[in-house]
Amino acid sequence: MKLSWTLNSFLSLIWLFLRSTNAITYKETLGMGQSLGTSDTLVSANGNFELGFFTRGNSTKYYVGMRFKKVPKDNIVWVANRELAASDSNAVLTVTDDGNLAVKNDRMVYFVTNISDISNTHVMLLDSGNLLLMNNSNLNILWQSFHNPTNTLLPGMTVRSDEGTSWSLTSWTSVEDPSPGNFSLEVDKSMGSARLIIRRESEIYWIGDEQSNFTFQSIGNRTSAIWDTGYLTWQGDYTSRLVLEVSGELNQQFWSQNTMRWVSLLSSKCGRNAICGNFGICNPQATDPCECLQGFEPYDEDSWKKGDTSAGCRRKTELCSNTSSDGLDDGFLLVDGVDFSLDSPLAFKTQNAFTCQRDCSINCSCVAYAYDVTGSCLFWLDRVLNLKNISVDYGDDNYRPSFYLKLARSDLINNELINNPDHNSSLSQKALLTIVILIIFLVMLALALFAYYCRRRKLRREGEDLLMFDTGMSMKVEISELTDGDNVGKVNKRDVKLPLFSFASVSAATNKFSPENKLGEGGFGPVYKGKLLNGGEVAVKRLSARSGQGWEELKNEAMLIAKLQHNNLVRLLGCCVERDEKMLIYEFMPNKSLDVFLFDATKCRILDWETRVRIIDGIAQGLLYLHQYSRFRIIHRDLKASNILLDIDMNPKISDFGLARLFGGNELQANTNRIVGTYGYMSPEYALEGIFSIKSDVFSFGVLLLEIISGKKNTGLYHTNSLNLLGYAWDLWTSGRGTELMDSASEDASVQKIVVRRYVNIALLCVQESAEDRPTMSDVVSMLGNENIVLPYPKPIAFLNVRGIRTSRSDGSSAETVSTNNMTASVMEAR
Numbered sequence: 001m002k003l004s005w006t007l008n009s010f011l012s013l014i015w016l017f018l019r020s021t022n023a024i025t026y027k028e029t030l031g032m033g034q035s036l037g038t039s040d041t042l043v044s045a046n047g048n049f050e051l052g053f054f055t056r057g058n059s060t061k062y063y064v065g066m067r068f069k070k071v072p073k074d075n076i077v078w079v080a081n082r083e084l085a086a087s088d089s090n091a092v093l094t095v096t097d098d099g100n101l102a103v104k105n106d107r108m109v110y111f112v113t114n115i116s117d118i119s120n121t122h123v124m125l126l127d128s129g130n131l132l133l134m135n136n137s138n139l140n141i142l143w144q145s146f147h148n149p150t151n152t153l154l155p156g157m158t159v160r161s162d163e164g165t166s167w168s169l170t171s172w173t174s175v176e177d178p179s180p181g182n183f184s185l186e187v188d189k190s191m192g193s194a195r196l197i198i199r200r201e202s203e204i205y206w207i208g209d210e211q212s213n214f215t216f217q218s219i220g221n222r223t224s225a226i227w228d229t230g231y232l233t234w235q236g237d238y239t240s241r242l243v244l245e246v247s248g249e250l251n252q253q254f255w256s257q258n259t260m261r262w263v264s265l266l267s268s269k270c271g272r273n274a275i276c277g278n279f280g281i282c283n284p285q286a287t288d289p290c291e292c293l294q295g296f297e298p299y300d301e302d303s304w305k306k307g308d309t310s311a312g313c314r315r316k317t318e319l320c321s322n323t324s325s326d327g328l329d330d331g332f333l334l335v336d337g338v339d340f341s342l343d344s345p346l347a348f349k350t351q352n353a354f355t356c357q358r359d360c361s362i363n364c365s366c367v368a369y370a371y372d373v374t375g376s377c378l379f380w381l382d383r384v385l386n387l388k389n390i391s392v393d394y395g396d397d398n399y400r401p402s403f404y405l406k407l408a409r410s411d412l413i414n415n416e417l418i419n420n421p422d423h424n425s426s427l428s429q430k431a432l433l434t435i436v437i438l439i440i441f442l443v444m445l446a447l448a449l450f451a452y453y454c455r456r457r458k459l460r461r462e463g464e465d466l467l468m469f470d471t472g473m474s475m476k477v478e479i480s481e482l483t484d485g486d487n488v489g490k491v492n493k494r495d496v497k498l499p500l501f502s503f504a505s506v507s508a509a510t511n512k513f514s515p516e517n518k519l520g521e522g523g524f525g526p527v528y529k530g531k532l533l534n535g536g537e538v539a540v541k542r543l544s545a546r547s548g549q550g551w552e553e554l555k556n557e558a559m560l561i562a563k564l565q566h567n568n569l570v571r572l573l574g575c576c577v578e579r580d581e582k583m584l585i586y587e588f589m590p591n592k593s594l595d596v597f598l599f600d601a602t603k604c605r606i607l608d609w610e611t612r613v614r615i616i617d618g619i620a621q622g623l624l625y626l627h628q629y630s631r632f633r634i635i636h637r638d639l640k641a642s643n644i645l646l647d648i649d650m651n652p653k654i655s656d657f658g659l660a661r662l663f664g665g666n667e668l669q670a671n672t673n674r675i676v677g678t679y680g681y682m683s684p685e686y687a688l689e690g691i692f693s694i695k696s697d698v699f700s701f702g703v704l705l706l707e708i709i710s711g712k713k714n715t716g717l718y719h720t721n722s723l724n725l726l727g728y729a730w731d732l733w734t735s736g737r738g739t740e741l742m743d744s745a746s747e748d749a750s751v752q753k754i755v756v757r758r759y760v761n762i763a764l765l766c767v768q769e770s771a772e773d774r775p776t777m778s779d780v781v782s783m784l785g786n787e788n789i790v791l792p793y794p795k796p797i798a799f800l801n802v803r804g805i806r807t808s809r810s811d812g813s814s815a816e817t818v819s820t821n822n823m824t825a826s827v828m829e830a831r
Contacts, residue, residue, distance in 0.1 A: 030123040032099070035092040038062055043069060048127040049077075053091065056176035057535070061085035063178055064093050064103055064112075066129060066145070071239060071255050072649060075262075077129060077152040078145050079178045084110045095123055101133055101143075113143045129154045150178070153242035159187055159196070169244040183248040198248055198268065205248050206268050249284050260614075260649055264339055264388070274385045277312020279367075281338065283389040293387075294333060295411035317408035319364065331412045332357065332369075332404040339388040340370070340403060343380070350377035351782055354629060360406065372401040374617070375785045499574035501585055506530065506576050510540055519592065522642070524554075524658055529588060537588035538573060542581070554582050557657040564630055568622030570645055570655040589653065591646035594708075598641055604711050604745040611650050612708050612746055616759070618652040619644060620784055623701060624777040626654075627694045632662040635692055639700035640681045641707055661692070669693035680714040680724065684798045685771055695771035698780065699798070702766025709759055711743030726767055730797050733764060758787065764794035 024040040036042060041052035050069040053062045054076065064080035080093070081103045091105040093112075099121040101112040113133050120136045131145040146157045151171050153159065160167050171181035183205065188197045198206040239255035250268035255261075269289055270282035276290035277299070283289050290304075292313035298304040299311040319330050345368075350356045356377035360366040368380040378401070387403075509530030510517045519527045525544030531537055543554060554575070561572045576583040594615065597603040607615075619639075626634040636654065643656040659676045672690045675682075683699035685691040703714050706729050714725040732738050738760040739753045762783050768774050773795050775783070783789050 028125055030093075030095060032095045032097070032121065035094040036064075037092055038089045042123075042125050044125045044127045044129075046127045049125060049129045051093075051125055051131065053086075053093070056178070059176065060087065062087070062089065062091050065178070066125075066131065068239065068255070072260065076178065077150075077154060077241060078131070079150045080112045080145075081110045082150060082178045082180060084108065085179075086110075095121060099133075099142075115142055118142060128156050130156065151181075151244045155240060159185060169242075171244045171248065172246050174246055181246060183244055183246075185244045185250060198244070198250060200248060206250070247284070264390075270386075270388045274310065274312075276309050276387070278383045278385060279313040279315075280309060281387040281389055293335065293384075293405055295405070295407040315408070315411075317410050319367070319406060319408060330361065330406055331409050332361070333407050333412060335403045335405050337390050338403040339390045340378075340384075340386070343384065343386045345370070345378040345380045347376055347378050349375050349785065351375075351785070352624065352629075352778070357404065360404075366406065368403065368405045370401040370403050376401075501574050501576045501583075503576055503578040503581055505532075506540055506583060506585065509538065513542070522656065524656070530585070537590075539586045539588045541584040541586065543583065554584065554658070556660065558584060560634060560657045560660055560662065564626070564634075566622055566625045566630075567651070568618040568653055569625070570653040586655070589645035590648050591650060593642045593655075594644040594646060594652065595641035597646070598707060598711055599713055604743065606650075607708075607711075607743075607746055609742075609746045609748050609751045613759075615644070615646075615650065615652045616705060616708055617781075617784055619654065619701065619704065620777060620781050622652070622654045623697055624781050627697065627777050633694070634660055634662045635694060636660050636697050636700070637686075637692060638677050638681075639697055639704060640678050641704060644704070669695075683771065684769060691771075693771065694776065695774045698766050698774045698777060699771075701777070701780070702763045702774075705759065705763035705766065706741070709743065709756070709763065710741045711745055724799065726797050726799060729760065729764065730800060733760060733794070755787075758791065759784075761791045761794065764797060765792065767797045768795045769798040769800070770795070 026042045028045050030036065030042055036052060038053040041050045043050045047069050049066055051066045054065045055062055063082065063085050065076040066078040067076050086103055086105050088105060091103060093103050096102050099118040100115060101123055103110045103112065121133055121142065122136055124132045124134060132141050133143040134141055147167060149157055149167060149169055151169055153169060158167060159169065168184050168186035171183040173179045173181040182200050184199045186197060187194055195207055197204055241253055243251045243253060245251055251264050253262045253264050256263045269284035276282045279293050279296045280290050281293055290309040292298060295316055296313035297316055299314045303311055353371040356369055356371040360369040360379060365381045366379050367382060368384050370378040509532055510528040513528055517528045519529050519539065525542050528540045528542065530540050558572065558575050571587040573585045573587060575585060597607050626636060638656060638659045645653045645655050647653065669691055675690055681700040681703050683696045686696045706725050707714060710725065712725055729741055732740050739756045741760055742756045762780060765775055783791060
């Protein structure tokens with residue numbers, strides 16, 4: 001008896017282990033006796049949708065949800081058991097013996113369907129996203145998810161209300177809790193005619209128009225709606241949807257493959273066309289949603305007070321006025337958190353963001369512009385309509401291009417007293433009283449902040465500071481210190497303040513630097529994942545006592561990247577310098593680094609050709625910013641696959657600026673006696689002579705470009721006359737077989753060979769032996785973005801005759817030691 005129990009327990013443990021390590025993907029159907037575990041999925045025939053378990057945040061609750069499979073976002077469109085979640089990972093979704101669909105584990109059973117007198121059934125997931133429970137004998141549909149929607153309406157689904165039938169949408173409780181929330185969308189007939197309404201619990205929160213209920217927007221066959229008395233039927237492409245948000249807002253959206261984001265066409269509060277008029281912006285979270293953009297005022301103040309905002313706003317100061325008394329120019333204001341997808345600006349391709357801004361600034365009809373990293377420049381001519389404030393939206397933080405509004409310089413500096421004609425040189429008594437009140441308020445605020453600062457310091461001394469962020473302290477370093485002491489020119493001094501994290505807060509966020517939180521290790525030291533008290537995730541880079549890099553490198557990286565602002569550069573949140581500890585705190589990149597995917601036989605398949613092109617373009621844009629558009633010209637000096645981090649959407653961000661150097665004035669190159677970097681990515685003039693410039697980074701980019709195209713490391717072994725990827729690529733190119741370099745994992749029938757050949761050509765131009773022959777990153781971005789540019793034939797590349805790892809110096813001194821893997825090394829040597 002005891003032996004039998006032990007054997008059964010042992011077999012159960014083996015079964016659980018195999019189940020947890022071998023996820024099963026069912027194709028389209030799930031029959032009686034079959035079950036989906038928490039790591040298994042059910043996928044529709046053409047792979048449009050998949051069904052499986054999911055959790056949110058740190059919750060241990062397991063829900064069965066349906067999501068888009070081809071859209072790279074975790075967008076749940078339907079939840080089976082939102083009323084009762086499973087509490088552990090042993091839960092399964094199964095067709096029970098009585099033919100119903102249920103979620104169950106050892107302690108609970110939740111019936112998704114509850115149909116009596118049935119048996120011999122199966123479940124089928126259609127490419128429309130409809131989950132069916134069907135009779136095996138006659139294939140009759142017994143139940144379908146389209147008749148039981150949650151918070152999302154897919155094409156083919158209906159919101160309706162008639163005798164005996166009522167289908168409605170119900171919001172989630174929060175973005176991390178799919179249980180039924182406070183808002184519901186339904187059809188109401190109590191007002192004489194059928195209308196769409198949104199209820200907050202039992203109260204009516206929003207009422208649609210009587211005629212059309214909700215003026216849905218159509219884009220080709222992507223999305224549309226059919227309204228009949230008592231019925232709202234959604235139609236269009238399967239990647240369109242109508243979502244009832246946690247906030248109670250009704251959003252019409254479609255997935256844009258070009259921008260890789262959900263585009264919001266319409267919302268219940270900001271849905272009417274030009275609701276706020278010209279130069280107005282709609283805030284769906286506000287009681288009075290319309291307001292004027294900065295530098296504008298209501299065109300008709302009385303109408304705005306009565307709620308009629310359609311007349312829009314007018315400028316306080318006109319543009320292109322060369323005869324103004326102050327003689328100031330026009331400028332641009334960055335307006336954050338704006339969705340302009342409902343408007344129709346003029347769109348065209350341009351070389352870079354600077355060109356886009358310049359062309360708008362010299363055109364008096366251009367009143368605003370936006371630049372997308374894909375190279376699209378958007379112009380608004382004479383008017384700006386249908387802007388929406390999304391800074392307070394719920395849900396995913398999708399990428400949106402920045403919106404720049406043209407204003408008179410006087411409005412940009414907010415100098416209202418000087419530019420308001422109603423004011424003269426003497427201030428009125430009312431203005432003087434306002435200033436006195438303001439001064440008293442500022443003094444009281446300063447005293448309160450000083451008291452808060454003193455208390456914070458006391459708490460820190462007592463070791464009770466468990467806050468994630470100490471806003472009262474910062475590290476101050478002059479940016480002129482950030483040279484390497486050789487021949488790099490001096491720059492103007494500039495103080496940079498960087499927020500300080502306490503050691504206690506960083507230790508708590510990383511669970512005392514536990515091995516489970518360790519993400520990896522580089523030349524600087526280990527990197528840990530951390531979670532702040534506010535729920536935000538960070539990456540903590542901790543200086544190792546054994547590291548070849550130290551305080552100078554940490555200070556260099558912190559001060560440089562703290563003032564760099566670009567979508568393709570990793571964002572630094574702060575640092576920790578305490579208890580002999582030196583740490584940098586970055587935004588967390590969930591997909592780690594490029595090398596994790598690129599050189600892995602399985603993960604590389606995620607990098608299809610389109611994704612690789614997007615990564616290449618992003619890296620090029622980031623380097624162009626460092627070389628040309630940042631406050632100082634910055635040379636990275638350690639560009640490689642492991643220093644390219646990937647966000648949740650596989651967008652690249654350049655990281656690790658510990659070895660970076662900046663140039664001042666008109667400097668183009670510099671010499672150093674400290675050769676640092678990674679073997680395989682270093683240009684010949686830098687590796688052998690210590691000369692570095694922007695062309696050094698161009699060389700590293702060329703090596704990286706070849707690695708991304710081929711999926712091979714530069715330092716690998718190849719069946720060719722050369723011992724590195726550069727030589728292998730050159731051999732293929734000179735023999736007319738350059739397209740054979742393409743990684744088979746990224747092959748796509750839609751990718752033309754001429755496109756692959758063009759990218760190989762650009763890479764070989766970047767790794768030419770002579771720095772003078774290599775293009776600048778501005779040239780590279782132009783070549784990548786404009787297929788009409790004729791590319792020159794590359795001259796012989798660097799290290800063409802390499803047969804092993806050997807370097808020598810012209811002065812007879814011993815060779816520098818550099819890293820032959822992904823670890824960065826540095827060596828001090830007298831010249």
